[in-house]
Amino acid sequence: MEWTFIDTWIIVVGALSAAACALLGNYLVLRRMSMMGDAISHAVLPGLAIAFLVTGSRDSLPMLVGAILIGVVTTLMIQGIDRLSGLDRGASMGVVFTTLFAVGLILIRQAADHVDLDPSCVLYGAIELTPLDTATLLGYDIPRAAITSGMMLLFNLVFVIVFFKELKITSFDPALATTMGINANVMHYVLMTLVAATTIAAFESVGSILVIAMLIVPGAAAHLITDRLGTMLAISVVFAILSAVLGHISAITVPVWFGFQDTSTAGMMALMTGLLFLLAFLFSPRYGVLSRVVNQMRLSLTIVGDDILGFLYRYQELAPADAAPVTVSEVKKALKTESGVSLMVWNLGRKGYIRQGEAGLSLTASGEEAGKGLIRSHRLWEAYLCNIMGYCDADVHRHAHQFEHFTDTGLQKQLSERTGNPDHDPHQRIIP
Amino acid sequence: MNNRRPTTLKMASILLVAMLLMVAGSMAAIAGTGHTESADDFSTELLRVFTFQDYNTRVVVVGTTLLGLAAGLIGTFLVLRKRALLSDTLSHATLPGIALAFIVMTLTTGDGKQLPALIAGAAVFSVIGTLSVLAIQRFSRLKDDAALGIVLSVYFGLGIALMGMATRMDAGNAAGLSSFIYGKTASMLFSDALLIAVTALVAAVASILFFKEFSLVCFDADYGNTQGWPVGLLDFLMMALVVLVTVIGLQAVGLILVVALLIIPAASARFWTFRLRTMLWLSGVFGALSGFFGSGVSALMANLPAGAVIVLTASLFFIVSLVFGSARGLVRISIDRMQLRRKIMNENLLRDLHEWMETASDGNAVGPEIRQLLSRRAWSPSALRRTVKRLRRQQMLHHGPSMSLRLTDVGTQSAREVVRRHRLWETYLITHADVAPGMVDLSADRIEHVLDPLLIDQLEATLADQTGGELPRSPHELVAEKGVP
Numbered sequence: 001m002e003w004t005f006i007d008t009w010i011i012v013v014g015a016l017s018a019a020a021c022a023l024l025g026n027y028l029v030l031r032r033m034s035m036m037g038d039a040i041s042h043a044v045l046p047g048l049a050i051a052f053l054v055t056g057s058r059d060s061l062p063m064l065v066g067a068i069l070i071g072v073v074t075t076l077m078i079q080g081i082d083r084l085s086g087l088d089r090g091a092s093m094g095v096v097f098t099t100l101f102a103v104g105l106i107l108i109r110q111a112a113d114h115v116d117l118d119p120s121c122v123l124y125g126a127i128e129l130t131p132l133d134t135a136t137l138l139g140y141d142i143p144r145a146a147i148t149s150g151m152m153l154l155f156n157l158v159f160v161i162v163f164f165k166e167l168k169i170t171s172f173d174p175a176l177a178t179t180m181g182i183n184a185n186v187m188h189y190v191l192m193t194l195v196a197a198t199t200i201a202a203f204e205s206v207g208s209i210l211v212i213a214m215l216i217v218p219g220a221a222a223h224l225i226t227d228r229l230g231t232m233l234a235i236s237v238v239f240a241i242l243s244a245v246l247g248h249i250s251a252i253t254v255p256v257w258f259g260f261q262d263t264s265t266a267g268m269m270a271l272m273t274g275l276l277f278l279l280a281f282l283f284s285p286r287y288g289v290l291s292r293v294v295n296q297m298r299l300s301l302t303i304v305g306d307d308i309l310g311f312l313y314r315y316q317e318l319a320p321a322d323a324a325p326v327t328v329s330e331v332k333k334a335l336k337t338e339s340g341v342s343l344m345v346w347n348l349g350r351k352g353y354i355r356q357g358e359a360g361l362s363l364t365a366s367g368e369e370a371g372k373g374l375i376r377s378h379r380l381w382e383a384y385l386c387n388i389m390g391y392c393d394a395d396v397h398r399h400a401h402q403f404e405h406f407t408d409t410g411l412q413k414q415l416s417e418r419t420g421n422p423d424h425d426p427h428q429r430i431i432p
Numbered sequence: 433m434n435n436r437r438p439t440t441l442k443m444a445s446i447l448l449v450a451m452l453l454m455v456a457g458s459m460a461a462i463a464g465t466g467h468t469e470s471a472d473d474f475s476t477e478l479l480r481v482f483t484f485q486d487y488n489t490r491v492v493v494v495g496t497t498l499l500g501l502a503a504g505l506i507g508t509f510l511v512l513r514k515r516a517l518l519s520d521t522l523s524h525a526t527l528p529g530i531a532l533a534f535i536v537m538t539l540t541t542g543d544g545k546q547l548p549a550l551i552a553g554a555a556v557f558s559v560i561g562t563l564s565v566l567a568i569q570r571f572s573r574l575k576d577d578a579a580l581g582i583v584l585s586v587y588f589g590l591g592i593a594l595m596g597m598a599t600r601m602d603a604g605n606a607a608g609l610s611s612f613i614y615g616k617t618a619s620m621l622f623s624d625a626l627l628i629a630v631t632a633l634v635a636a637v638a639s640i641l642f643f644k645e646f647s648l649v650c651f652d653a654d655y656g657n658t659q660g661w662p663v664g665l666l667d668f669l670m671m672a673l674v675v676l677v678t679v680i681g682l683q684a685v686g687l688i689l690v691v692a693l694l695i696i697p698a699a700s701a702r703f704w705t706f707r708l709r710t711m712l713w714l715s716g717v718f719g720a721l722s723g724f725f726g727s728g729v730s731a732l733m734a735n736l737p738a739g740a741v742i743v744l745t746a747s748l749f750f751i752v753s754l755v756f757g758s759a760r761g762l763v764r765i766s767i768d769r770m771q772l773r774r775k776i777m778n779e780n781l782l783r784d785l786h787e788w789m790e791t792a793s794d795g796n797a798v799g800p801e802i803r804q805l806l807s808r809r810a811w812s813p814s815a816l817r818r819t820v821k822r823l824r825r826q827q828m829l830h831h832g833p834s835m836s837l838r839l840t841d842v843g844t845q846s847a848r849e850v851v852r853r854h855r856l857w858e859t860y861l862i863t864h865a866d867v868a869p870g871m872v873d874l875s876a877d878r879i880e881h882v883l884d885p886l887l888i889d890q891l892e893a894t895l896a897d898q899t900g901g902e903l904p905r906s907p908h909e910l911v912a913e914k915g916v917p
Contacts (some may be wrong), residue, residue, distance in 0.1 A: 029574070029578050032575045032577050032578070033577065034577040034578045034580070034581035034582075035517050035520075035577045035580055035581055037581065038517075038520070038580075038581055038584060038585075042688065081754070084754070084762060085699070085702070085703070085754060085760065086702075086760060087511070087699055087702065088511075088514045088516070090514060090515070090516040090517040091511050091514075091516040091695055091698075091699050092699075093516075093517060094516040094517060094519075094520065094691060094692070094695035094696075094699075095692075095695055095696050095699050095747070095750055098688065098689060098691055098692030098695065098696065098743055098747075099692070099696070099743065099744065099747040099750075101688055101689070101692075101740075101743075102689060102692065102739070102740035102741075102743035102744050102747070103740070103744065105737050105739075105740040106736060106737060106740045106741070106744070109735060109736070109737055110735075210585060210588065210589050210592065212581055212584065212585040213582075213585030213586055213588075213589050215581075216578060216581045216582060216585070217581075217582050217585060217586060220574055220578045220581075220582055223573070223574065223578075224572055224573065224574070251593070251596075255596075255597045258597075260597040260600065260601060261597070261600040261601075262596075262600070263593045263594075263596030263597045263600065264592050264593055264595070264596035266589070266592065267589045267590065267591070267592030267593030267594075267595070267596055268589070268593045269589065270585055270586055270588065270589020270590070270592070270593075271586060271589045271590045271593055273585075273586065273589075274582070274585075274586030274587075274589065274590070277582060277586070281568070281571070281572055287572060287573055289571045289572070
């Protein structure tokens, strides 16, 4: 497939509108109003249709006015039904946006007689055709859609920067915002209006249904990666742009691999936001599912390693000097576990903590040092639990066994001071 | 309450105006579809459609009516389980399944449009979609709204991409695929209607058989769990029914509007009753009527997408229910509130008069004038005058000499009741809640109107030793002239 300037423009238009959506979408995700985006993007349909019917053209300005009106009306209606009816918010949304969508479908069917307008083009956009409809700006031929989306992006960017503090406070703590003199309600309506306007600006490129993918998925993915709002905004915009680029490229390449022709760029863009979300969902360093699993495994391996060192230290402490070294299978038996023991024996050997001779395992000098630290923590904890807290039953060992793994030298010192620098633990073992 | 009333009213009026505008707009659009037939032709046409003389219309009307019934029944549980929007996600997520099934069938058999395969694909993907929502909720920090939105849009995007591939395939004819998005009510076949009939039967039987279990899951799933009910299984069964109605309804009204059929009738039925059983059959009836009239109207007028008309009919039922619903409708609520306000004003006036008589130096003293009553509490002259008029009509008070007001015997009787309630509550507050005697008058003033007789009896029994007699003494000093004279 030949890459032409058309492909470049498709990506530019897609990236601009996706970024404009993603900026606002962050706040929808944070305010737990993602489905408001869905409701509004369905509900703008009658706004569009009325603008078509009234003006008989596809000018941007009347459509924008229609969108803003319908944004406010939808928000008001959902809030009204929510408050008056005792239905839950989801049902209120469902009633309002499906009704508006039905009205929109009927109106568009009527409008289609007068204006050149294809319902499916409104619903899934026609990004492939946008580069053909150009306007001249500063002496260049630029697709009209790029200008619209670019302006929308600029506007949203300015809004988000100027009202950064207000948006942040109203999103996280509306009650606090009210006490600080920021009207949370006004911010809510402004945000919803902007969402409606952005939806309209983006409808030409991605269509009024797929726009919800652009609105919330990048923001949701960014939310999985970071806890800082500024970073989240930036990441979501990067994701939006990435999804536009990857979306178009995969739209013209992926189907070909399977023997098909190309497919809808808008659909692929939505799919790519989903893919990026999936990556964040799995691999985000902090909240990713796999990352959490890996971290847990790493922690349990560390504990197994600690237990091996502790066991070897205790063995050397008790066994006569000429006793045979311990074998790996004996360690497994003593720790009552199979998993990870061989791996950690290998790892500790690599780090130089234990020696693996023909007969079995023994601690090196540095290994003995590490084991000593662990056992000291363990016995200090036992002393603390028993002497200070008066908690002397058989469980003492079990608790100390858990605490020993995250006790550093500072805590050791404090424990020691608090227990009066004892020489022996409650089991009459020497505290090293 | 006084603060909320104006905003509620304002909200209600805005809502009504917006909805009426919308309906009017679509009516205008419907009217403008360019019908040039005479009125005579139109009424024959009307008769023809609604008496099922035309085979095709018969199939369509019966099919949509049954679909409405099924969706209304199952939608009740969906709405009560607060999962209305899950159905939206679920129906959007069917699209990739449909497209994929089409592609696979085209490649293997040459004919892609095989309904069983398409429906199976839709069902499989709606289940996958639901599982994805659950996975995102369970394993990430995102809330349910984000999970719904993500799954909805990404699966729909995948569907659009697959549809794009399908329509550009050399083999097979994908022209009818988009009917799953908008629906193709007008061209419903007998086999489609039969399928819908079976679905409706299943939905009805399941709602009757599992009525108790489903209501338990809807209202208190945790309690169900502690009682050993298989809540997870019941939940799954409920969602399976939702999936069934959705995929069967897809090609009738389209994947966006089938959601409306699930949500709107149930939401409307809720305004008429507090009983689940009534709500269930009412919702079914609303759904069936929407299907019946909606498809009838669209059969009458060309160029109207039937799915959209069906949904608008359902919305009309919703608006009517919202306003006139006998249990939670706006009119009903306003009437209730007005009656309560009147009752409160009546009782306030009665007590004021009674206390006036008590504090007057002589039992035969002249009653107060309106001017004097006005200063006793914060009410407007017109409200007080209306209350006086109302009580006179009820023979509770009469005008004494020189514009003074006096209680009649009936009025004295009612006033004693009110005063009794007031003082019992005051005494209770002082003895059991340690409220200072000077503070109790105002709190009792608010609550005395809603104390029920049972509670009064209990109060009387509890406080018998302190109040004594039929009419308790006032625990604080009564003043003849309250406020600014």
